[in-house]
Amino acid sequence: MKNTSLTDFLLQRVERGASASRPALAMNRQIYQAIRDAILTHVLPVGLQLPSSRELAQELAVARNTIMYAYEQLIAEGYLETRSGAGTFIADTVPVPRKAGAPADASDTPLLLSQRGQTLVQHAGASNVQWGAFMPGVPDVTEFPHKTWSRLQTKVWRSSNVDLLTYGAGAGYMPLREAIANYLRVARSVNCDASQVLITTGIHQSIDLAARMLGDAGDTAWVEEPGYWGTVSMLRSLGITARPIALDADGICPPEAELATPPRFLFATPSHQYPLGSVMSLSRRRMLLEYASAQRVWIMEDDYDSEFRYESRPLASLQGMDSGARVLYMGTFSKTLFPGLRIGFLVVPPALAAPFATGMSELYRGGQQFTQAVLADFISEGHFSTHIRRMRVLYGERLRLLQQAVQQHFGARVLTSGADAGLHLTLRLPDGCDDAAIARAAMAQGIVVRPLSAYYRNPTSARGLILGYACVPHASIAPLFARLATIITAHWPREAH
Amino acid sequence: MKNTSLTDFLLQRVERGASASRPALAMNRQIYQAIRDAILTHVLPVGLQLPSSRELAQELAVARNTIMYAYEQLIAEGYLETRSGAGTFIADTVPVPRKAGAPADASDTPLLLSQRGQTLVQHAGASNVQWGAFMPGVPDVTEFPHKTWSRLQTKVWRSSNVDLLTYGAGAGYMPLREAIANYLRVARSVNCDASQVLITTGIHQSIDLAARMLGDAGDTAWVEEPGYWGTVSMLRSLGITARPIALDADGICPPEAELATPPRFLFATPSHQYPLGSVMSLSRRRMLLEYASAQRVWIMEDDYDSEFRYESRPLASLQGMDSGARVLYMGTFSKTLFPGLRIGFLVVPPALAAPFATGMSELYRGGQQFTQAVLADFISEGHFSTHIRRMRVLYGERLRLLQQAVQQHFGARVLTSGADAGLHLTLRLPDGCDDAAIARAAMAQGIVVRPLSAYYRNPTSARGLILGYACVPHASIAPLFARLATIITAHWPREAH
Numbered sequence: 001m002k003n004t005s006l007t008d009f010l011l012q013r014v015e016r017g018a019s020a021s022r023p024a025l026a027m028n029r030q031i032y033q034a035i036r037d038a039i040l041t042h043v044l045p046v047g048l049q050l051p052s053s054r055e056l057a058q059e060l061a062v063a064r065n066t067i068m069y070a071y072e073q074l075i076a077e078g079y080l081e082t083r084s085g086a087g088t089f090i091a092d093t094v095p096v097p098r099k100a101g102a103p104a105d106a107s108d109t110p111l112l113l114s115q116r117g118q119t120l121v122q123h124a125g126a127s128n129v130q131w132g133a134f135m136p137g138v139p140d141v142t143e144f145p146h147k148t149w150s151r152l153q154t155k156v157w158r159s160s161n162v163d164l165l166t167y168g169a170g171a172g173y174m175p176l177r178e179a180i181a182n183y184l185r186v187a188r189s190v191n192c193d194a195s196q197v198l199i200t201t202g203i204h205q206s207i208d209l210a211a212r213m214l215g216d217a218g219d220t221a222w223v224e225e226p227g228y229w230g231t232v233s234m235l236r237s238l239g240i241t242a243r244p245i246a247l248d249a250d251g252i253c254p255p256e257a258e259l260a261t262p263p264r265f266l267f268a269t270p271s272h273q274y275p276l277g278s279v280m281s282l283s284r285r286r287m288l289l290e291y292a293s294a295q296r297v298w299i300m301e302d303d304y305d306s307e308f309r310y311e312s313r314p315l316a317s318l319q320g321m322d323s324g325a326r327v328l329y330m331g332t333f334s335k336t337l338f339p340g341l342r343i344g345f346l347v348v349p350p351a352l353a354a355p356f357a358t359g360m361s362e363l364y365r366g367g368q369q370f371t372q373a374v375l376a377d378f379i380s381e382g383h384f385s386t387h388i389r390r391m392r393v394l395y396g397e398r399l400r401l402l403q404q405a406v407q408q409h410f411g412a413r414v415l416t417s418g419a420d421a422g423l424h425l426t427l428r429l430p431d432g433c434d435d436a437a438i439a440r441a442a443m444a445q446g447i448v449v450r451p452l453s454a455y456y457r458n459p460t461s462a463r464g465l466i467l468g469y470a471c472v473p474h475a476s477i478a479p480l481f482a483r484l485a486t487i488i489t490a491h492w493p494r495e496a497h
Numbered sequence: 498m499k500n501t502s503l504t505d506f507l508l509q510r511v512e513r514g515a516s517a518s519r520p521a522l523a524m525n526r527q528i529y530q531a532i533r534d535a536i537l538t539h540v541l542p543v544g545l546q547l548p549s550s551r552e553l554a555q556e557l558a559v560a561r562n563t564i565m566y567a568y569e570q571l572i573a574e575g576y577l578e579t580r581s582g583a584g585t586f587i588a589d590t591v592p593v594p595r596k597a598g599a600p601a602d603a604s605d606t607p608l609l610l611s612q613r614g615q616t617l618v619q620h621a622g623a624s625n626v627q628w629g630a631f632m633p634g635v636p637d638v639t640e641f642p643h644k645t646w647s648r649l650q651t652k653v654w655r656s657s658n659v660d661l662l663t664y665g666a667g668a669g670y671m672p673l674r675e676a677i678a679n680y681l682r683v684a685r686s687v688n689c690d691a692s693q694v695l696i697t698t699g700i701h702q703s704i705d706l707a708a709r710m711l712g713d714a715g716d717t718a719w720v721e722e723p724g725y726w727g728t729v730s731m732l733r734s735l736g737i738t739a740r741p742i743a744l745d746a747d748g749i750c751p752p753e754a755e756l757a758t759p760p761r762f763l764f765a766t767p768s769h770q771y772p773l774g775s776v777m778s779l780s781r782r783r784m785l786l787e788y789a790s791a792q793r794v795w796i797m798e799d800d801y802d803s804e805f806r807y808e809s810r811p812l813a814s815l816q817g818m819d820s821g822a823r824v825l826y827m828g829t830f831s832k833t834l835f836p837g838l839r840i841g842f843l844v845v846p847p848a849l850a851a852p853f854a855t856g857m858s859e860l861y862r863g864g865q866q867f868t869q870a871v872l873a874d875f876i877s878e879g880h881f882s883t884h885i886r887r888m889r890v891l892y893g894e895r896l897r898l899l900q901q902a903v904q905q906h907f908g909a910r911v912l913t914s915g916a917d918a919g920l921h922l923t924l925r926l927p928d929g930c931d932d933a934a935i936a937r938a939a940m941a942q943g944i945v946v947r948p949l950s951a952y953y954r955n956p957t958s959a960r961g962l963i964l965g966y967a968c969v970p971h972a973s974i975a976p977l978f979a980r981l982a983t984i985i986t987a988h989w990p991r992e993a994h
Contacts, residue, residue: 095784117710126858141662165638213614282575342864361623367839
C-alpha cells in the first residue's frame with residue numbers, strides 16, 4: 001500500500017459528522033483507530049513507512065496536531081516505531097506462531113453459553129415488568145417516606161466517615177446488624193444477637209452464600225412445590241439439585257421414601273407459604289426441626305413478608321423454635337421498604353457466624369456501608385416501625401377491596417388463599433383453566449398476574465392466579481379486577497360453569 | 498408438673514431487669530417464650546391444664562393482661578388450646594414419628610461447612626483492614642466530592658421516580674449504561690454500545706456472572722501468576738479450576754504444553770498487571786486474541802485501575818483490539834470513586850448481551866437503580882472526569898514521594914515496578930527475604946503492606962511488598978516508609994547485604 005492509498009483508506013474510514021447510533025469520535029481517535037485496525041488485520045504490512053504527519057495532514061485536510069496525536073498514541077502502544085532520521089514505520093508486532101490444539105471445528109454449533117447458563121436462561125422466572133396491578137411481591141414504593149430517608153442520607157454523608165466509603169469487612173455495618181437483631185428478637189422471636197446477623201443484598205445473595213458455604217455440587221435441597229422460582233435458579237447454578245416436595249395442609253410434606261435419604265438443605269416459607277399463603281402447622285414445624293437435627297439437614301427459613309399480617313398476630317419464626325442450631329433465617333427489606341434498596345439479612349447459628357463473614361468478604365467484597373448506615377438510623381429512630389404499621393393498615397384495606405371484587409364477580413366459584421398475611425392473594429381456578437393464557441391475555445391489557453401453574457416444577461393440575469395488591473391504589477382495584485374478571489370468564493372451562 | 502411448679506418454673510426464667518448482653522424482653526414475651534420452650538422440650542406434657550390467667554398473674558405478681566397476651570399468642574400459634582368451659586390445655590403438637598434414614602453418627606466430626614466453603618475460608622485473601630498506609634488498591638476516599646454527590650442524591654430522591662425504587666430489570670439503569678459506554682469508547686478504546694454494558698456490584702460479581710453463564714463445573718481458567726486472589730476464590734467456589742500461568746516480560750505466557758489444551762477462560766490484567774504493574778506487550782495481545790478466537794477461549798480483561806496513568810497516555814484496551822468477540826471487559830468505580838459504592842461494569846460481546854441481562858435478573862435480582870441514577874448524573878455532568886484528573890495529579894505526587902523514600906533508604910538495592918500507572922508500587926526484595934514476616938511486623942506497628950509471595954498459588958522464590966500510596970497523605974509517606982524501611986532492613990538476608 002502506497003502513501004496515497006493510505007490516504008484513500010483513511011478518507012473512506014473517517015466520519016466527519018455524527019452517525020445515528022453514536023456521536024462521531026474526535027478525528028485524531030478515528031485516524032488512530034483506522035490505522036490500528038489496518039495493522040491488526042494485516043492491511044498495513046510490517047515495515048511499511050508512513051507519510052510524515054505534515055504530509056498526511058495536508059492530504060486529509062486536517063490539522064497537523066490531529067495526525068501527530070494519532071501517531072504518538074500508536075507509537076506509545078507499540079504499533080508504530082520511529083527510526084531516527086528515517087521516519088515512522090509499522091512495527092513488527094505480528095504474534096509468534098504457536099503450536100496449539102486443533103482449531104475449533106467451524107461447523108460445530110457455537111455453544112456460547114455454559115450448560116448452567118443455558119438452563120438459567122431457559123427457566124428464567126424474573127419478569128421484565130416490576131410495577132403495576134397486580135404484580136405480586138412488590139410493595140407500594142410511592143408511600144415510602146422519601147423525605148425522611150433523604151434527610152438521613154444527607155446527615156450520614158455530612159459525617160464523612162471514611163469507614164463508610166471503603167471496602168466493608170465481612171458481615172456488614174455493625175449498628176445495622178444490631179438494629180436488625182433487636183427487631184427480629186421482638187417481632188419474630190428469632191433467637192440471635194448481632195454477631196449472627198449478616199447483611200446481604202437480599203434473599204438471592206443469602207441463598208447464594210449459604211448454598212456455597214454449606215453445599216457442594218451434587219448435593220440435594222428440598223424446595224416447596226409450588227415455590228419461589230429464584231431458589232431453584234440459584235441452587236441449580238451452583239450444582240445443587242432442587243427436589244420439589246409437595247405441600248399438604250400442614251406445610252411441606254416429605255414422603256416416607258424421601259425421608260430415608262436426607263437432603264443437605266430444606267427451603268421453606270413457614271410463616272406465609274409462597275405462593276399459596278398457608279401457614280406451616282406447629283406439628284410439622286416440630287417434625288422438621290427434629291428431623292433436621294437428627295439428620296443434620298440445614299433448614300433455610302425464608303420469612304419474606306411476615307411483617308404484614310392482618311388476621312392475627314404474627315407467628316413466631318421457625319428459627320426461634322430451633323434448639324439444634326440447624327435453621328438459617330432469611331429476611332429482606334424489599335417488601336417492607338423498597339426492592340431497589342437491595343438490603344436483606346441472613347441469621348446463622350453461632351458456629352457459622354465467623355466463616356460466613358469470611359465467605360462474604362471473599363465472594364462479594366463488602367460495601368454499601370453508607371446505605372447500611374442510613375438504614376440503621378432509619379430503624380433506630382423508629383421510622384421503620386412507623387412505616388410498617390402504616391403500610392399494614394393500607395395493605396389490609398387493599399386486600400379487603402380485592403376480596404370484595406373477587407366475591408362480587410365469582411362468589412363461591414373461586415377459592416382464595418393467603419389472605420391473612422403478605423402482599424398477595426392466591427386465587428384458585430378450576431383444573432381445566434389455562435392460567436398461563438389468562439396471564440398473557442391480561443398482560444396484553446396491561447395487567448400483570450402470575451399463573452399459579454408456573455410455580456410448579458413438576459406437571460400439575462393446579463391452576464390459579466397470584467394477585468399482588470400492595471402496589472395498586474385503592475381506587476384502581478375494583479375496575480382493574482373487573483377487567484381481569486372478564487378475561488378469566490372468557491377462559492373458564494365449559495364443564496366447570 | 499402442677500400449677501405451683503409451673504409458677505416456680507416461670508419465676509426462675511423471667512428476668513425483671515436488663516442483662517448485660519441484651520435488653521430484657523417485655524414480661525409477656527418472656528412468659529410466652531418460657532412456656533413455649535417448656536412445651537417444645539417436653540417439660541410441659543400434652544394435655545396438661547394451665548392455671549387461669551387471673552390465677553397465674555397473681556402468683557407471678559404481674560398484670561393479668563400480661564398473662565392473657567402470652568396465652569393468646571400461644572393459642573394463636575397452636576401451642577395451647579381452649580376447651581369451652583374447661584380451661585386452657587397444652588395442645589398435642591408432638592410430631593408424628595416418621596421413618597427416616599439412620600440418625601447421623603454422633604462420633605462423626607461435625608463437618609459444618611461444605612468442601613467449597615472450607616476451601617474459601619482456608620484461602621481467604623480479603624483483609625480486615627481496608628484503610629491506611631500502605632493498603633493497596635484503595636483510593637483516597639477523603640478526596641471524594643461528598644457535597645456534589647450528596648446534592649445529586651437529594652435531587653434524584655426529589656424526582657420520586659418509581660422505577661428507581663422497585664426491582665431493576667436485567668442489566669442496570671440505562672442512562673448509566675450509556676454514560677459508561679461513552680466513557681469507555683473514548684478513554685479506553687472499548688468497542689461497545691450501551692446494550693453491551695451490564696452494571697454489576699464490582700469485579701467480583703462480573704467474574705461470578707461470566708463464570709456461571711459461560712463456564713460449567715469442571716472447566717479450566719488460566720489466571721496470571723502472580724495474580725489477584727479474588728479471581729481464584731470466585732472461580733473455585735463455582736467448580737472452575739484456576740490454573741496459574743507464569744508471566745514473562747510480555748505478560749501472561751502460556752507454555753506450549755498448556756496451549757495444546759485450551760481453557761474455557763483466560764483472566765488477565767493487560768493494562769497494569771496485578772500486582773507486578775507491567776503492561777502486556779502488543780505482540781502478546783495479538784497472540785492471545787488469535788489463540789482465543791481460534792480455540793474459542795473467553796478472555797476476561799480486568800482493567801481495574803487503568804484510569805491512573807502517570808508516565809504516558811493510557812494504552813487501549815484488549816477488548817478494543819478484538820475482532821473475534823472473545824473478550825469480556827471488566828471495570829469498577831471502586832478505584833476511581835470509592836470502594837463502598839459497589840458499582841462496576843461488564844462489557845460483553847453483542848451476542849451475549851441479552852442472555853447475560855437475563856442471567857443477572859435471575860441470579861441477583863437487579864436494584865440500586867437509585868445509586869446508579871446518581872452516578873449517571875455524576876458522570877454526565879462532568880464530575881467524574883474532573884475527579885479523575887484531580888486524583889491523577891494527587892496520586893502522581895504521592896507516587897513520587899514514595900519512590901524518593903525508597904531510593905533514599907535502599908538506592909539500587911531494591912527494584913520497583915508498576916510506577917507508570919495505578920495505585921500501588923511493587924517493591925522487589927531478595928529471594929531469601931521473608932516478605933510475609935515483614936508484613937506481619939509492619940502490621941504490628943499499624944502499617945499495612947501485602948507480601949508479594951502471597952499473590953502466588955504455586956511455591957515461588959519471588960519476594961517483595963505491594964505498597965498502596967493512594968490513600969496515604971503526602972506528609973505521612975516519608976516517615977511511614979522510614980519505619981517500614983527499618984523493618985525491611987531487619988529482615989534483610991545476610992548474604993544479600
